[in-house]
Amino acid sequence: MEVTNPKYEKQGIHLIASIFTVDKGIVKVLLIKRKNNPYKDMWALTGGALYNDEDVEEGLKREMYEKTGMRNIDIKLCDVFGKKDRSPVMRMVALSYIGIIDASKVEIVKETLKTSNAEWFQLTEIPNLAYDHNEIVEKSILYLKEQILNTDILKSFYPNGFTIPELQTICETILEKKLDRRNFRKKLINLNLIYDTNEEVNFVGKKKAKLYKFKKNKENKKIFN
Amino acid sequence: MEVTNPKYEKQGIHLIASIFTVDKGIVKVLLIKRKNNPYKDMWALTGGALYNDEDVEEGLKREMYEKTGMRNIDIKLCDVFGKKDRSPVMRMVALSYIGIIDASKVEIVKETLKTSNAEWFQLTEIPNLAYDHNEIVEKSILYLKEQILNTDILKSFYPNGFTIPELQTICETILEKKLDRRNFRKKLINLNLIYDTNEEVNFVGKKKAKLYKFKKNKENKKIFN
DNA sequence: GCAAAAGTGTTAGGAGTACACCCATGC
DNA sequence: GCATGGGTGTACTCCTAACACTTTTGC
Numbered sequence: 363m364e365v366t367n368p369k370y371e372k373q374g375i376h377l378i379a380s381i382f383t384v385d386k387g388i389v390k391v392l393l394i395k396r397k398n399n400p401y402k403d404m405w406a407l408t409g410g411a412l413y414n415d416e417d418v419e420e421g422l423k424r425e426m427y428e429k430t431g432m433r434n435i436d437i438k439l440c441d442v443f444g445k446k447d448r449s450p451v452m453r454m455v456a457l458s459y460i461g462i463i464d465a466s467k468v469e470i471v472k473e474t475l476k477t478s479n480a481e482w483f484q485l486t487e488i489p490n491l492a493y494d495h496n497e498i499v500e501k502s503i504l505y506l507k508e509q510i511l512n513t514d515i516l517k518s519f520y521p522n523g524f525t526i527p528e529l530q531t532i533c534e535t536i537l538e539k540k541l542d543r544r545n546f547r548k549k550l551i552n553l554n555l556i557y558d559t560n561e562e563v564n565f566v567g568k569k570k571a572k573l574y575k576f577k578k579n580k581e582n583k584k585i586f587n
Numbered sequence: 588m589e590v591t592n593p594k595y596e597k598q599g600i601h602l603i604a605s606i607f608t609v610d611k612g613i614v615k616v617l618l619i620k621r622k623n624n625p626y627k628d629m630w631a632l633t634g635g636a637l638y639n640d641e642d643v644e645e646g647l648k649r650e651m652y653e654k655t656g657m658r659n660i661d662i663k664l665c666d667v668f669g670k671k672d673r674s675p676v677m678r679m680v681a682l683s684y685i686g687i688i689d690a691s692k693v694e695i696v697k698e699t700l701k702t703s704n705a706e707w708f709q710l711t712e713i714p715n716l717a718y719d720h721n722e723i724v725e726k727s728i729l730y731l732k733e734q735i736l737n738t739d740i741l742k743s744f745y746p747n748g749f750t751i752p753e754l755q756t757i758c759e760t761i762l763e764k765k766l767d768r769r770n771f772r773k774k775l776i777n778l779n780l781i782y783d784t785n786e787e788v789n790f791v792g793k794k795k796a797k798l799y800k801f802k803k804n805k806e807n808k809k810i811f812n
Numbered sequence: 813g814c815a816a817a818a819g820t821g822t823t824a825g826g827a828g829t830a831c832a833c834c835c836a837t838g839c
Numbered sequence: 840g841c842a843t844g845g846g847t848g849t850a851c852t853c854c855t856a857a858c859a860c861t862t863t864t865g866c
Contacts, residue, residue, distance in 0.1 A: 372597075372639065373598055373599050373600055373637065373639060374598050375598055375600070375669075375680050412598065412669070412680070414597065414598060414671070414678050415671060416671060417669050417670050417671050418667060418668075418669020418670075418680060419669060421669075439664075439666065439667055441664065442643060442664055442667075442682055443643075444600075444637070444642050444643020444644060444646075445642050445643075446639070446640060446641060446642050453639050455600050455637070455643060455680075455682075457667055457680075525845090526845090526846095527844075527845065527846095542829070542830070542831085543844095543845085543846085544829095544830090544831085544846085544847070544848080545828070545829065545830085547846080547847090548828095548847095549827095549828090552827095564837095568836075568837045568838055568839090568842085568843050568844055568845085569835075569836045569837055569838095569843085569844055569845045569846085570836075570837080570845080571844090571845060571846090572845090572846085750818090751818090751819095752817075752818065752819095767855095767856070767857070767858085768818085768819085769819090769820070769821080769856095769857090769858085770855070770856065770857085772819080772820090773855095774854095774855090777854095789864095793815080793816050793817050793818085793863070793864045793865055793866090794816080794817055794818045794819085794862075794863045794864055794865095795818080795863075795864080796817085796818060796819090797818085797819085
């Protein structure tokens with residue numbers, strides 16, 4: 363069966379991810395510099411076009427691996443950007459995702475076939491981006507704030523465990539407000555979301571802190587309102 | 588600028604909506620019968636392919652109007668279905684949306700250029716559907732339950748106002764559980780989401796009930812946990 | 813008058829919030 | 840020894856959940 367109706371021809375799908383990190387108390391987003399037209403030499407969000415021969419999920423994994431070197435980032439659908447002229451080349455609909463990773467544990471790939479650079483940008487210093495990526499990243503930041511206290515986003519930040527003060531700092535940075543230490547800890551434990559590994563680690567503080575991990579197969583619960 | 592890379596060729600976007608209603612205490616979903624191949628004469632969710640010359644938002648409005656005759660349904664992005672072989676014709680990625688309308692106030696268009704019938708189906712009596720629509724509708728039902736107590740979905744159900752017992756019945760039907768009348772009313776009023784129109788109407792009950800409307804421009808608040 | 817549904821207020825329990833002190837470590 | 844940050848318990852407040860009676864109307 364052939365498609366002959368030109369109404370449906372030449373459409374494509376962009377898979378766009380706003381990958382965030384928290385670095386020394388500052389939220390940053392990963393941007394790459396484009397090597398090719400359109401928008402040659404401009405900064406853009408990570409991502410690219412979906413191939414014909416891969417599932418959307420596969421395409422996301424491929425793009426994430428190519429751009430960050432990480433294989434198991436939990437990313438979450440955020441929105442769809444569907445203005446008909448959002449790409450100058452051909453009709454492209456963008457699926458926008460968000461994720462959060464620990465930048466210090468990842469070697470960001472600086473140059474690829476299609477990118478000449480990759481950097482973490484503070485949210486206040488995001489330059490003019492390719493396509494409608496400024497709009498996409500703005501929405502993603504709002505969505506991140508909405509969703510950060512849902513543990514399924516936080517989980518991929520700490521594959522090897524975390525200390526509670528460390529986790530709290532991430533949340534406070536993203537939400538731009540202080541949380542109560544005692545209540546934060548209590549809530550995580552009461553919700554039965556984490557477990558004590560009986561290890562202790564030195565984080566930034568002066569005193570050793572307990573290492574926790576997220577429990578597996580727990581449904582997505584909101585930590586705070 | 589021409590696209591020559593065959594990796595990106597011949598992709599399309601399906602806009603699929605699971606439109607729900609509540610009819611005499613029963614949740615139903617709108618299905619249409621396909622007139623054309625593929626899946627000729629099979630039932631399917633409403634929706635269709637995005638045109639090249641329209642925004643996604645425009646395409647959704649067009650499809651909703653063609654299938655229901657309604658112009659201002661609030662629909663909400665639910666998920667993306669991106670398996671590479673989900674359509675036998677060409678590579679199509681489906682954007683799945685949910686919405687809820689009052690079926691008694693709408694004349695469903697039974698036959699169109701592409702559909703030979705349209706009916707409301709109980710959720711327990713959904714037949715084998717075209718494409719992966721069974722999977723899509725299953726996810727949509729879960730999402731509807733999750734989201735129904737967020738007022739922005741409920742709003743479009745009652746463009747002309749509602750009585751509180753009437754609204755409660757809808758919620759109870761969808762959630763498949765009883766809610767307390769006094770607490771339901773209290774919460775809606777305390778959250779400042781609705782206002783008393785000082786009109787009274789006869790709903791199903793024996794006694795007249797007050798007519799309320801949702802306030803405009805109120806942020807999306809969750810009614811209950 | 814009686815059955816069915818709408819409207820209203822109070823109370824008890826639990827979750828959320830606010831708050832102060834002790835302990836371990838690095839300098 | 841002192842400054843910095845980690846760990847813990849308690850009291851108060853507010854939201855939630857549970858619950859009973861009166862009023863209106865159709866039959």
